[in-house]
Amino acid sequence: MITLANRVRSLLASTGAQVWYFYPQSWVRLPVIAWRESGNREFAQADGGEHLAELEYTVDIWSDSPEVNAGLASQVDAAMASARLRRDYSADLFEASTGRHHRSARYRCVADAAGNIYQ
Numbered sequence: 144m145i146t147l148a149n150r151v152r153s154l155l156a157s158t159g160a161q162v163w164y165f166y167p168q169s170w171v172r173l174p175v176i177a178w179r180e181s182g183n184r185e186f187a188q189a190d191g192g193e194h195l196a197e198l199e200y201t202v203d204i205w206s207d208s209p210e211v212n213a214g215l216a217s218q219v220d221a222a223m224a225s226a227r228l229r230r231d232y233s234a235d236l237f238e239a240s241t242g243r244h245h246r247s248a249r250y251r252c253v254a255d256a257a258g259n260i261y262q
Contacts, residue, residue, distance in 0.1 A: 145196035145256050147226075148180055154222040155202065160215055167205065173243075174206035174215050186253050195261070197253050200228065204246040209235060212246040219248070227260040228252045 155162045160176045167175045182199030202219055204212050212235065220230060228250040236245040253261045 144183065145193060145198070145254055146180060146183060147198055147200075147228075147252070147254055147258060147260075150226060150258065151178060151180075151200050151223075151228075151250075154226055155219060157222055158215060158218045160204075170205075170243075174204060174211050176215070176219065177203045177205075181249065182251075193256070195253050195255055198251065199231070200250045202248045202250065204248075205243045207242070207244065209244045209246075212244050216246050216248065223250045227262065229262065 152162065155176050155178055158176065160174050161172055163175065163177045165179045166177050179201050180198065181201040184197050185193050186197045187195040204215050204219065206212050206215070216233065223230065229252065231249045231251045233246065233248040236247060238245055
């Protein structure tokens with residue numbers, strides 16, 4: 144199965160924010176980024192095996208302000224774009240029960256097993 148999970152984790156860590164897989168395990172230090180591979184489907188076969196996969200990564204940012212989220216989202220967007228992952232969706236959310244501002248974004252690409260990304 145083709146995945147770019149390690150590359151995505153490294154790209155998100157380059158922002159300097161705390162990064163967690165799937166959901167933050169600690170809320171002590173904000174802002175925080177959580178990510179996951181939310182889609183992985185075979186796109187093309189060659190010689191009887193998977194040749195290309197369509198991948199989707201969901202990135203969630205939490206902080207105490209929408210301005211902090213916007214700044215960090217800009218860094219995340221630049222990092223993901225540098226690897227040729229394209230943003231498919233982004234939305235600001237607010238969690239009233241915790242008072243945390245939340246930005247959710249999805250990035251997509253088509254990749255091969257060698258990690259080459261095609262649009």
